[in-house]
Amino acid sequence: xxxxxxxxxxxxxxxxxxxxxxxxxxxxxxxxxxxxxxxxxxxxxxxxxxxxxxxxxxxxxxxxxxxxxxxxxxxxxxxxxxxxxxxxxx
Numbered sequence: 001x002x003x004x005x006x007x008x009x010x011x012x013x014x015x016x017x018x019x020x021x022x023x024x025x026x027x028x029x030x031x032x033x034x035x036x037x038x039x040x041x042x043x044x045x046x047x048x049x050x051x052x053x054x055x056x057x058x059x060x061x062x063x064x065x066x067x068x069x070x071x072x073x074x075x076x077x078x079x080x081x082x083x084x085x086x087x088x089x090x
Contacts, residue, residue, distance in 0.1 A: 002051045003032070003081040004058070006065065010074030012043040020045075020076065023068055027061060028053040043074065048081070 008020060017036065024031060029049050036045035054061060062078035069076030 004049050004051050005079045006047040007077050008045040012038050012041050
């Protein structure tokens with residue numbers, strides 16, 4: 001399994017979840033877990049996804065998601081699970 005952590009942060013607008021999830025579905029990415037909150041008009045979402053069946057290289061998909069986020073005024077970051085774990089280990 002190729003697990004990836006996707007985070008989305010920024011000013012809340014209509015359709016953020018829909019656009020990110022549509023991109024993932026179109027590229028055969030399975031959402032394993034998702035959490036989102038809105039605090040005083042600021043949107044924060046964290047997803048754990050499985051990119052095993054995705055046909056694009058990870059770097060290309062991450063860049064396209066970042067660009068999708070820019071179009072919505074939010075920041076979208078993708079990190080492979082093992083990198084995420086290493087960065088957040090105490």
